[in-house]
Structure formats: structure tokens, C-alpha cells
Amino acid sequence: xxxxxxxxxxxxxxxxxxxxxxxxxxxxxxxxxxxxxxxxxxxxxxxxxxxxxxxxxxxxxxxxxxxxxxxxxxxxxxxxxxxxxxxxxxxxxxxxxxxxxxxxxxxxxxxxxxxxxxxxxxxxxxxxxxxxxxxxxxxxxxxxxxxxxxxxxxxxxxxxxxxxxxxxxxxxxxxxxxxxxxxxxxxxxxxxxxxxxx
Amino acid sequence: xxxxxxxxxxxxxxxxxxxxxxxxxxxxxxxxxxxxxxxxxxxxxxxxxxxxxxxxxxxxxxxxxxxxxxxxxxxxxxxxxxxxxxxxxxxxxxxxxxxxxxxxxxxxxxxxxxxxxxxxxxxxxxxxxxxxxxxxxxxxxxxxxxxxxxxxxxxxxxxxxxxxxxxxxxxxxxxxxxxxxxxxxxxxxxxxxxxxxxxxxxxxxxxxxxxxxxxxxxxxxxxxxxxxxxxxxxxxxxxxxxxxxxxxxxxxxxxxxxxxxxxxxxxxxxxxxxxxxxxxxxxxxxxxxxxxxxxxxxxxxxxxxxxxxxxxxxxxxxxxxxxxxx
Numbered sequence: 001x002x003x004x005x006x007x008x009x010x011x012x013x014x015x016x017x018x019x020x021x022x023x024x025x026x027x028x029x030x031x032x033x034x035x036x037x038x039x040x041x042x043x044x045x046x047x048x049x050x051x052x053x054x055x056x057x058x059x060x061x062x063x064x065x066x067x068x069x070x071x072x073x074x075x076x077x078x079x080x081x082x083x084x085x086x087x088x089x090x091x092x093x094x095x096x097x098x099x100x101x102x103x104x105x106x107x108x109x110x111x112x113x114x115x116x117x118x119x120x121x122x123x124x125x126x127x128x129x130x131x132x133x134x135x136x137x138x139x140x141x142x143x144x145x146x147x148x149x150x151x152x153x154x155x156x157x158x159x160x161x162x163x164x165x166x167x168x169x170x171x172x173x174x175x176x177x178x179x180x181x182x183x184x185x186x187x188x189x190x191x192x193x194x195x196x197x198x
Numbered sequence: 199x200x201x202x203x204x205x206x207x208x209x210x211x212x213x214x215x216x217x218x219x220x221x222x223x224x225x226x227x228x229x230x231x232x233x234x235x236x237x238x239x240x241x242x243x244x245x246x247x248x249x250x251x252x253x254x255x256x257x258x259x260x261x262x263x264x265x266x267x268x269x270x271x272x273x274x275x276x277x278x279x280x281x282x283x284x285x286x287x288x289x290x291x292x293x294x295x296x297x298x299x300x301x302x303x304x305x306x307x308x309x310x311x312x313x314x315x316x317x318x319x320x321x322x323x324x325x326x327x328x329x330x331x332x333x334x335x336x337x338x339x340x341x342x343x344x345x346x347x348x349x350x351x352x353x354x355x356x357x358x359x360x361x362x363x364x365x366x367x368x369x370x371x372x373x374x375x376x377x378x379x380x381x382x383x384x385x386x387x388x389x390x391x392x393x394x395x396x397x398x399x400x401x402x403x404x405x406x407x408x409x410x411x412x413x414x415x416x417x418x419x420x421x422x423x424x425x426x427x428x429x430x431x432x433x434x435x436x437x438x439x440x441x442x443x444x445x446x447x448x449x450x451x452x453x454x455x456x457x458x459x460x461x462x463x464x465x466x467x468x469x470x471x472x473x474x475x476x477x478x479x480x481x482x483x484x485x486x487x488x489x490x491x492x493x494x495x496x497x498x499x500x501x502x503x504x505x506x507x508x509x510x511x512x513x514x515x516x517x518x519x520x521x522x523x524x
Contacts (some may be wrong), residue, residue: 005222018221020440022464025392027440029221032475032504039497088315107438107464110328114438150224151328168223170318170330176223 001026002060007049015041021180022105023114042096061103061181066148066163068097068139071191074162077127077140081158084124093121093188096139096160101146101184109152111168113175115184118144130156137162139186148178164189164197200264200343201309206457207259207296209418212313212344213306215248217321221463227443228331229323231459231482232273232304234377234511239272239308241518242285242373249312250322250332252344254305256485258296259338260282261307266290267346268310268354274302274378274483283373285522287358302378303485310354311347314468325502327460362521371521373514376507377479383409383489386477389500391446393468396430404428405470406492410454414486418460421481425491427452430468438466444473444481446492458480473513475501477490 005021008028014037018029028042030159072078078089085092101117108114118141126142131154134140138149140157147157150167167177178184203210213236216229230236230253237247252259258276263269270285273276277297280286282305288294299305307474315322315333324332333342347353363369387407404426413422428448445457447467456473457465459482471492473481484490495503 017218017227020221020463022438022440024437024439024466027221027442029218029442033508035505038501075213105438105464106222106224107440108224108462110220110223110422112224153327168225170325170328175220175225175319177222 003054003057004046004049005180006060007052007054010043011045011049012046014044020107022107025181061179061183063183063185064178065185065187065188066177067197068161068163068186069189069191069194070097070161071193074138074194075160077158078160081122081124081160084113085122087121092160096141096146096187097188099186101186103178103180103182103184104145105180106176106178109150109153110170111178113148113167113182113184114142115146115180116144116148120144124158126156127158130154134159136164137164137167150176162194164194200345202262202264203259203338203340203342203344204262204293205260205295206338206340206342206514207254208257210259210338211253211256211324211326212250212315213253213323214250214321216459217319217324220319222271224463225319225325225328225461226459226461228325228460229321232306232377232479234479235273235304235375236306236308236505237511237515238283238373238376238518239270239306241270241515241522242270242283243268243308243310244491244522245308245310245312250315251308251313252338253305254296254307256299258294258298258302258305260293262291262293263288264290267350267353268356270308271296271305272308272373273305273375275300275375276305281368281372283375284371285358285361287354287367289367290438299485302375302483304482304486309346309350310352310357314345314347325460342509355475357522360522362523363420369521373518376510376514378483379480382484383491384484385491385493386481387474387495387500387503388446388471388492389495389497390473391469391471393436394470396468397428397448397470398431401428401430405454406494408491410489410490410492412452412484412486412490416486418458420458420461421456421484423456428454428470436466436468438464439469441465442472443470444475444478445469446471448474458482474500474503476500476507
């Protein structure tokens, strides 16, 4: 999916404004001024990209290191998770930071990544009642995925830590820290270092 | 040089045609809820169709023009002394009060030269959820001064002087409001959603037979539609998939949501229908409490409707351009 998305994106069709890879499909958003037959044009474009050969998976995505503070102040669901998973909070943090993650898609909110690669021992369902507000930069888990909340928004995932990085900043040339296909590693940082990134 | 906000109204924001090409990082295009009305207002003051203007919602603002300016209010009919859908050269110091919407829900106040806020990611549109774009990423407040382009007054006088027909500070004609509904329920065309078949035949009938009401908690992100609840057959888990302007999704509670300009780019709820792009501006003209009725159409019909809407808008824009080129 990521390889196809990259190929279609690089094909630079003048009528395709957006190429959006998601878990359940790939969307091509056409300019409404396009006069032709949209399904035919989309099929032709995708077929051509596949015929010409998709980029290798190595060509898709970058390696990104994300500093995370797993202090209980930021990872405010660690205590509850510890109880549920029967693992000490430090062990949850260690296992979370040990994984290599792949960004499956960016969606829900600008810059919000869905990442696979969570240690199966940490898999928990989403919280029954979502929190009204989860602070920006919160790193959270559910099922076998991890996410980072770009803004203070409501969310139902269990929060294990927080990154001092800005996940989305419209005033940066590259507004989103992460894109679909990126390989992500979390690096634990101590509480006293958290402020040094801002 | 600016436009003083004496009273902000319910939700007044700077909007243009939005920012494209960033949906893969979760950012929807946003922009004017009714781009046709925006294009109309802009054409009336001699601007390009996508120039930034003020989007006024349901209850309008009160403003004061510090300098002379050519302005036009396009789209919904509001209770105001400013004539609708006409260019008006307002004198320096003029105060304009825009009251309640009488027909439709959204109007655009365009000024010659446009609104001079800094573009963010290629657009001047306010994106409220991300708090960027427009004026400091927020809706207008009392005391704000909305920046206009330098030389706006001179440009305004020049453009007004080239109008073929003038009467006083305005013109003896007006442009037709293309998207403001005459009556309700508004009939909106939809194509089958990706998960329509996940709803059994009776539920599908309910969706198409119901006159839906736009719920009070609707906003620029989505219109919640109150009416009967739509139960989905217990079935396949839905993977989070791409969404689009006009996607109608049905969360677990059974209340459908039509995705509007500031929508999420992906969603994990079943998609029952996709509203055709030609009808989105008319839907955007519904205020909370407004009613809507859906009729099913094919992709080919959707394309025809889109072309028809384009042709109608282009004809009106050409007519206005002719009046402006005296």
C-alpha cells in the first residue's frame, strides 16, 4: 500500500490533488474540475504505476527517532496498564521503547500517526470511556498499535509517555513529523531533559 | 488599513479555497463551506474566485471600514442594510451590522484585493481544529482589525469606476445566489457508500426515506443528522479508511454524520453514502435545525451534476466580469 501510494504520488497526475494511504484503502482525491471519467483515470494511473514497477519498500519512509519521557506524570495510564498487564510500569516503558514501529497511516488529526510494531505483551483494548482531553505529544497504545497525539484532543488510547517534539506544526516547511511508511524508534529521555527540546 | 470588528457574530472566519495536497499527513483541505458563494462575492469586487474573504455564519458581525472599500456580500440572505450579491463602495468610517440569516446559513464578505493575512501552507483559510491560518488560527473577536491589502481604497475606487452600470455607491443589478435553498427539505444527491451493503434493506430505506435535521452540535467539521438511528448489521470490523468531503458515516450510536470542509481525513466508521460534490455548497447553506433529504444517484449522474454546477457558476462569473469591464 505504501509503495503504491508513493508511486502514484510521484506520477504527478495533474488531476490528483491528494494521495492518501490508509489502513482500509488508498484514496486518490481528484480535482473537481477534472472532466474525464474518474474511475477509469484512477484505474489507468494505478495500473501504469504497477506495470512500471513499484519502488522498493526500502525507498518508502525514513528512519525517525522520537524522544519520549515515560515519567508517570506524562504516562498517566501506566499505573492502570501495569495493573491490567501485570507488568511493572518500567517494564511497559522498556518494552514500548524497544520496538521498531512502522507508520501505517497518518489520519484522524493532522500529523496523527498510527504505528504497528507494538510488543504483543502490551496489547490492550481501547479504554471504554475516551478521555475528553489528551495533552499534545502524548504517546499512547491500544491493540497492537501506538499513536502520538499532535494536539490536545479527546482520545481513547492508553497514554504511556509524552514526546517534547511537535508532531505537527503548520509553520514548518515539512509540517508533519511523520508520514506513512516511516520507521520509528522511541528513545526514552529523563523527565529533566523534557524541557530542553522546546 | 483594516476592517474593525465591533461584534464578531456567531462564527466569522477568514476562508479561501483551502490547502490541498496534505491529506496524506492528516490535513483536510478546509476552506469555504460554500466555495460557489465565495467565488460569487469575489467576482463582484473584481477578485479571483479563490481570494480570501470573511465567512459569516448564521448570525453576522458588526464591522467598521476605516477607509473607503469596494465590498460584496455573497451567499445566504442576512438581515442587513448592505445589499446582497452586489458590489458596494462603502465610505470611510461606515459601520455595517449583519444580523441573522433569513435564508441559507453562510455568506461571504469579499473586499477588493482580499483579506491580507499571511498564507499558511499555501492558504489563508482558518483551520480551527489546528489553530492556524486566517487571523491567528481562530474565529474573529470583538476588537480585531482584519488586515486588507495596501492601497485597498485606491483599488476599490478604480474597480468601482470601471463598472458598466452604477447607481450611487452600488449598481442597479444583482447576481443570483446559486446555492441558497428556496425551500426545505433540501434534496441532496448521494452515491452508494463503501459500506452501504453492511446496512440491511430496511435500514437503507430508512436512510433514503427520512427527512433529516441538522443537529445543533454540527460544525465546520461535520453535520450530525438527527432522525431515526441507523443500526448496522453485526459484521466485519472496519479498518480505518480514507474519507472525503461529503462522506456520510454512521458511528456506533447510529446518528449519521456528513463530513464538511474541516473533516477528518480518515475514519473507522461505516460509510453509508457519499454526497456528490455539486451538492455540497447547498448542504453547507443549512443552519442547525435545517432539513435534508437524500436521493440516490450514479457516479455518472454525479459527474453530470458537477459539470452543470460548474457551467452555471461560470456563466454567472462571466456575466459579472462583463459588468466589471466597462
